[in-house]
Structure formats: C-alpha cells, structure tokens
Amino acid sequence: MEKPIALTTPLTDEDVAKLSIGDRVLLSGTVYTARDAAHKRLVQLLHDGEPLPFDLQGQVVYYVGPSPPKPGRPIGAAGPTTSYRMDAYAPELMARGLKGMIGKGARNDAVKEAMGRYKTVYFAAIGGAGALMARSVLSAEVIAYPELGPEAVRRLEVKDLPLIVANDVRGGDLYEEGVKAYARP
Amino acid sequence: MREIHVKEITEAVRDLAVRANTELGEDVLRAFAKALDREESPTARDILERLGENARIAREEAIPMCQDTGFAVVFVELGQDVRLLGGSLREAIEEGVRRGYEEGYLRKSICHPFTRVNTGDNTPAIIHLELVPGDGLKLIFAPKGGGSENMSRVTMLTPAAGVEGVKDFVVQRVRESGPNPCPPTIVGVGIGGTFEVAGLLAKKALLRPLGSENPDPELRELENEWLEEINKLGIGPQGLGGRTTSLAVHIRMMPCHIASLPVGVNIQCHAARHKETEL
Numbered sequence: 001m002e003k004p005i006a007l008t009t010p011l012t013d014e015d016v017a018k019l020s021i022g023d024r025v026l027l028s029g030t031v032y033t034a035r036d037a038a039h040k041r042l043v044q045l046l047h048d049g050e051p052l053p054f055d056l057q058g059q060v061v062y063y064v065g066p067s068p069p070k071p072g073r074p075i076g077a078a079g080p081t082t083s084y085r086m087d088a089y090a091p092e093l094m095a096r097g098l099k100g101m102i103g104k105g106a107r108n109d110a111v112k113e114a115m116g117r118y119k120t121v122y123f124a125a126i127g128g129a130g131a132l133m134a135r136s137v138l139s140a141e142v143i144a145y146p147e148l149g150p151e152a153v154r155r156l157e158v159k160d161l162p163l164i165v166a167n168d169v170r171g172g173d174l175y176e177e178g179v180k181a182y183a184r185p
Numbered sequence: 186m187r188e189i190h191v192k193e194i195t196e197a198v199r200d201l202a203v204r205a206n207t208e209l210g211e212d213v214l215r216a217f218a219k220a221l222d223r224e225e226s227p228t229a230r231d232i233l234e235r236l237g238e239n240a241r242i243a244r245e246e247a248i249p250m251c252q253d254t255g256f257a258v259v260f261v262e263l264g265q266d267v268r269l270l271g272g273s274l275r276e277a278i279e280e281g282v283r284r285g286y287e288e289g290y291l292r293k294s295i296c297h298p299f300t301r302v303n304t305g306d307n308t309p310a311i312i313h314l315e316l317v318p319g320d321g322l323k324l325i326f327a328p329k330g331g332g333s334e335n336m337s338r339v340t341m342l343t344p345a346a347g348v349e350g351v352k353d354f355v356v357q358r359v360r361e362s363g364p365n366p367c368p369p370t371i372v373g374v375g376i377g378g379t380f381e382v383a384g385l386l387a388k389k390a391l392l393r394p395l396g397s398e399n400p401d402p403e404l405r406e407l408e409n410e411w412l413e414e415i416n417k418l419g420i421g422p423q424g425l426g427g428r429t430t431s432l433a434v435h436i437r438m439m440p441c442h443i444a445s446l447p448v449g450v451n452i453q454c455h456a457a458r459h460k461e462t463e464l
Contacts (some may be wrong), residue, residue, distance in 0.1 A: 022228060024231070037301065064252065065252060065253075065292065065294075066252050066292070067248075067249050067252045067254055067290060067291055067292040068290045068291075068292065069290065070247075070248060070290050073248075076248060076249065076252060076290055076292070077243070077248055077249040077250065077251055077252035077254075077292075078252055079251055079252055079253075081253070081332070082332050082335075082365050084365070104364060104365075104367070104423060105363070105364040105365045105424065106363060106364055106424065124423060124425060126232055126235055126236070126239070126423060127251075127332065127364075127367040127423060127454070128236070128239070128250065128251045128330075128367045128454055128455055128456045129235055129236060129239040129250075129251075130239070130243075130248075130249060130250060130251045130252040130253075131239050131240075131242040131243035131246065131248050131249065131250050131251075132235055132238055132239035132242055134248065135242065149293070149303055150252075150292050150293075150294075162235070164228060164231075164423075164425065166425065174228075174425050174426065175363065175364055175424055175425065177426070178226070178228065178419075178421065178424075178425045178426020178427070179363075179418070179419045179420055179421065179424070179425075179426050180419065180426075181226075181419070181426050182225070182226055182229075182419035182421055182426045182427050182428060183417065183418060183419030184417040184419065185417070
C-alpha cells in the first residue's frame with residue numbers, strides 16, 4: 001500500500017488537485033466542525049449577506065458531533081457523521097472557498113459536480129472510530145452556536161488525522177468505483 | 186417474594202451505559218479478525234485494522250468507541266416473584282441513563298422530533314419489559330446509534346413472497362443502505378409476528394453474540410446463505426469497496442397471521458454494543 005500523503009490546512013487548489021480516490025491522507029492544521037444544525041445556520045447567514053463565524057477560504061469542514069471531553073482532554077470521541085444530510089448546503093460553502101469536507105458516506109450528484117467546479121475534495125473518515133480519531137485532535141474551541149451542544153461549531157487543531165480520499169476533483173468516486181471492483185454476480 | 190430496591194437498578198444501568206459504550210465485545214473483535222483474514226481490498230484491510238485499534242483505545246482510555254453513544258435501549262427480564270421497592274422501574278432506569286451519560290462523558294443525542302431541542306440527559310430510555318418466571322432481574326443495555334437505525338425498515342410482504350421475498354428485501358435493504366450504516370454491519374432480521382413485533386424481533390436478534398449458531402437449523406442455513414449474498418455486493422467496510430459488508434445475519438422468527446408476512450430489518454453498525462447484568 002502507498003504511504004499516506006501528509007497535508008496541512010489551509011489547502012490550495014494545487015494540494016487538492018494532486019489527490020486521487022483511495023489515497024490515504026494524514027491531515028494536520030485547523031479544521032472546523034459543523035453538522036446538520038450548524039450548516040443550516042451558516043447557509044442562512046450567507047443568504048442574509050451576514051459574515052460567517054470563520055473564513056471559508058482554503059478551509060476544511062469536519063462533519064462531527066463529538067462526545068463531551070473527559071477532564072484534561074480537548075475532545076471526546078470524534079468520528080464522522082453521515083454526510084448526505086449536509087448535501088443540501090455543501091455547494092454554497094464550496095462556492096465561498098471551502099477546499100475540503102470530512103465525513104462518511106456517499107454524496108449526491110450536485111455536491112460531486114460542485115467539487116469539480118470549485119476544486120474541493122471529500123475525505124472519508126472511519127465512521128465509528130471515534131476514539132481513534134480523537135487521538136489526532138490537539139485542541140478544540142467552540143467558536144459559534146454553543147447552545148447547539150455537540151452540534152456547535154468548533155475550531156480543532158489536528159495532527160495526522162487519518163483520512164481516505166473518497167471523491168476527487170476529477171469526478172472520481174470511491175463509493176462507486178470501490179464497490180464496483182469488489183462486487184460479484 | 187424477593188425484594189429489590191430500585192436504587193440497585195439505577196446503579197446497574199449507569200454502569201452498563203458506560204461499559205457498553207467503552208468496551209466492545211470480544212465476539213465483535215474476533216469477527217473483525219476473521220474478516221481481516223478474508224478481506225482482499227487494501228483500503229478495507231486498513232479500515233478493519235483501525236477498527237480493532239479504535240476498540241482497544243476506547244477500552245484503555247475509557248472513552249466511547251463512537252461519539253454517537255446512542256439511544257438508551259434497555260431490555261428488562263423481570264422475575265414475577267420480584268417486588269420492586271423505592272420507586273418506579275422507569276424512573277430508576279432513566280436515572281441510571283442520566284447518570285451514566287453525564288458521568289461517563291457520553292453524548293446526549295435525544296431531541297424533540299420537530300424543534301430538535303435536546304432533552305439534555307439522553308432520556309427517555311426505550312424500555313422493553315418482559316415478565317418471566319422466578320425471582321431474577323436481568324438488564325440488557327443496548328445503545329443504538331442513529332446512522333444504522335436510519336437504514337432499518339419494517340415491511341409487510343404478501344404470503345406469496347415467501348422465503349425468497351424475505352431474502353430479496355433483506356439484501357436490497359443492505360444494498361440501498363450502502364456506506365451509511367457504518368459497515369461492516371450486523372443484519373438483524375425479524376420475521377413474523379405483527380407490524381411492531383417484526384421490528385422488535387430484528388432488534389433482539391442483534392443481541393445474540395457474533396459467531397454463535399442460531400439454534401434453529403433452518404434459520405442457521407438462511408443466515409449463512411443471506412450473508413454470502415450480502416458480501417457479494419462489494420460494499421465493504423465503510424462502503425469503500427471490499428468483501429466485508431456484513432459480519433453476520435441474525436434471524437428471529439415466530440408465527441404470523443394467515444394474511445401476513447411481516448419482516449423487520451434492523452441494521453447494526455460495527456460498534457455492536459450491548460452489555461448485560463443480573464441482579
């Protein structure tokens with residue numbers, strides 16, 4: 001198996017262009033958490049012409065609602081949630097400069113089309129591996145919507161977060177091609 | 186008549202909530218290892234190895250293996266010669282859930298269906314109570330995550346659909362679920378009974394340890410056959426392709442109405458959590 005590719009946020013178009021489906025990535029730097037309720041609010045702000053709680057340019061959003069941290073820890077278990085629920089909102093965030101999304105499960109055609117147009121990549125994290133993923137989180141700070149609890153927007157500093165490229169900017173989709181390769185009649 | 190104070194139930198539920206979420210069963214770990222022996226996809230092998238590692242970290246550090254620490258589903262087998270003292274069974278169980286989720290740093294994931302306002306303490310619990318002979322009290326705590334529960338279904342087939350119709354429904358459910366329920370999954374199947382019982386049988390089927398044989402030889406054969414069909418789908422761990430889409434199919438069956446063929450499919454993610462105790 002190929003060695004994992006180390007990447008640090010913010011990501012550039014060049015960083016993203018060299019990734020292909022199936023690549024293993026170790027991601028470091030800042031990532032922002034947002035899931036269902038936070039996405040709804042972020043997109044509402046865009047529609048209202050209001051500023052977002054963080055600049056999207058070159059950034060990566062992680063679809064996660066972590067469990068509470070034990071004392072002395074930055075975060076509890078922190079694996080991905082299912083991404084299709086964010087499909088309705090994702091293209092608008094990509095149009096504003098979002099370069100990466102982390103979640104689990106396949107995306108719809110509108111999201112895949114937007115990924116090609118805006119040069120954004122979709123990473124699969126391992127669903128249910130929340131304890132393992134938490135090890136890569138160095139710090140976590142709630143920066144918006146604390147009233148949403150696990151759904152609040154957090155700024156995470158991560159080191160070597162283990163990811164797999166699920167959709168690349170050339171239309172590659174590991175959820176389709178991976179399954180095709182192993183399906184039997 | 187044996188007397189049990191409900192405080193004991195609260196304590197037991199609290200401990201089960203924490204242990205179920207942090208200690209993955211040895212049966213599941215063995216199933217990962219067995220799957221790794223057969224898996225051909227490098228991505229899938231990488232994922233299976235990491236799932237084992239995740240379970241080890243969760244146990245060692247006493248943190249949840251998955252951030253979705255689930256709806257608190259509690260099966261209670263209450264001996265009919267037991268008298269409960271000091272309060273109601275429901276309140277005792279829910280106090281155990283409150284304490285377990287707060288003190289164990291577990292995520293509270295229960296909310297109002299429309300406003301989505303969180304109840305704040307992971308209650309109410311789902312309680313399945315069965316009165317049984319004797320003076321024992323058995324509690325099974327089976328937290329259920331949202332991702333895999335969302336992919337579950339109950340259907341009412343026509344009797345003409347027969348065993349082939351049931352198989353098609355089960356395999357089709359797994360195919361359509363794709364990556365969403367966090368494969369490798371365990372597929373619980375309930376056949377017969379009524380509408381609500383088909384779903385409950387499917388959920389109870391998930392409590393059987395992985396690797397154990399169905400006591401009914403006919404169902405045992407169906408479980409093996411359907412698992413093979415499912416693992417031909419190629420979905421694989423996390424839906425990224427591979428041989429290991431499901432670790433097992435578990436079936437429970439009971440008689441049904443002459444007009445009906447109810448089928449429930451309850452999909453369980455690889456974080457197949459359940460812990461039990463007897464008071």
